[in-house]
Amino acid sequence: MQSIKSAVKDFNLEDIKKRVSLLTSTAKTEPEPKDKYLCHKCKDEEGFLIRVKAGDGPFDYRDVWHDCECKNERRIERLMKSSKITEEFQSKRLNNFNIEGRPLAVVQAFEAAENYAKGFRSIKDTRHNSIALLGRPGCGKTHLLMAISNHLLKNGVGVVYFPWVEGFNEIKDNLDMMESRIRQLQQAEVLYIDDMFKGRREPTDFQMEQLFAIINYRYLEKKPILISSEKTVMQICEYDEGIGSRINEMCKEYKVVLTGGIELNYRLQ
Numbered sequence: 479m480q481s482i483k484s485a486v487k488d489f490n491l492e493d494i495k496k497r498v499s500l501l502t503s504t505a506k507t508e509p510e511p512k513d514k515y516l517c518h519k520c521k522d523e524e525g526f527l528i529r530v531k532a533g534d535g536p537f538d539y540r541d542v543w544h545d546c547e548c549k550n551e552r553r554i555e556r557l558m559k560s561s562k563i564t565e566e567f568q569s570k571r572l573n574n575f576n577i578e579g580r581p582l583a584v585v586q587a588f589e590a591a592e593n594y595a596k597g598f599r600s601i602k603d604t605r606h607n608s609i610a611l612l613g614r615p616g617c618g619k620t621h622l623l624m625a626i627s628n629h630l631l632k633n634g635v636g637v638v639y640f641p642w643v644e645g646f647n648e649i650k651d652n653l654d655m656m657e658s659r660i661r662q663l664q665q666a667e668v669l670y671i672d673d674m675f676k677g678r679r680e681p682t683d684f685q686m687e688q689l690f691a692i693i694n695y696r697y698l699e700k701k702p703i704l705i706s707s708e709k710t711v712m713q714i715c716e717y718d719e720g721i722g723s724r725i726n727e728m729c730k731e732y733k734v735v736l737t738g739g740i741e742l743n744y745r746l747q
């Protein structure tokens with residue numbers, strides 16, 4: 479009897495209330511988990527209000543917004559994400575491209591890429607603000623243009639990566655999104671078209687139409703393009719002169735055609 483009584487006593491209302499309030503109060507004072515925010519300074523608001531004096535009176539204060547130092551980092555992260563550049567490609571840099579013992583054409587392609595990356599700010603709004611690395615496969619065209627993309631992204635320039643085959647497959651699989659994707663490719667700050675015209679067969683009318691819409695828009699708006707392709711400008715002109723001539727003009731200052739034999743292919747070395 480005695481033990482039942484004391485058990486009942488344990489469940490009296492006051493006691494339960496006390497326990498509940500104890501629980502909620504500990505929940506409130508428990509520190510926030512450390513990894514809840516990327517930036518503790520601004521709690522991921524990317525800025526904060528600072529109270530500053532705004533006059534001589536005792537109440538003359540106002541709050542001004544102050545950007546947090548994490549704001550730029552977050553912007554670059556977002557650019558990186560929307561660029562569609564995969565993790566594997568994020569490691570491609572100009573300083574890990576090996577030119578030692580490589581043929582002259584490859585060294586020239588490297589130099590063009592390096593000059594382009596260095597000079598980007600001063601040429602980006604001009605007609606000749608684009609780069610094309612054309613010709614033989616296996617010369618490191620993709621590595622070099624990826625390195626430029628990573629360099630630009632690091633400096634806060636938006637780059638959108640469009641791999642020719644996969645990019646068009648994605649568009650065909652999702653025609654509802656086509657218009658918005660094409661618009662994105664037209665308007666991106668910098669567009670990187672990788673392996674343009676890749677494939678055993680000739681490009682389709684659909685591909686040519688979309689490509690013209692993209693290239694022509696960017697040509698008129700003076701928006702930079704990075705292009706890698708096994709085709710030369712002449713071969714591109716055979717597909718479509720309008721596209722070939724625009725690319726030629728835009729890439730006039732930074733165009734390298736990797737001609738030559740199989741010795742250029744690093745994958746065979």
Ligand SMILES: [Zn+2]
Binds near residue numbers: 520522546548
């Ligand atoms: Zn912050």
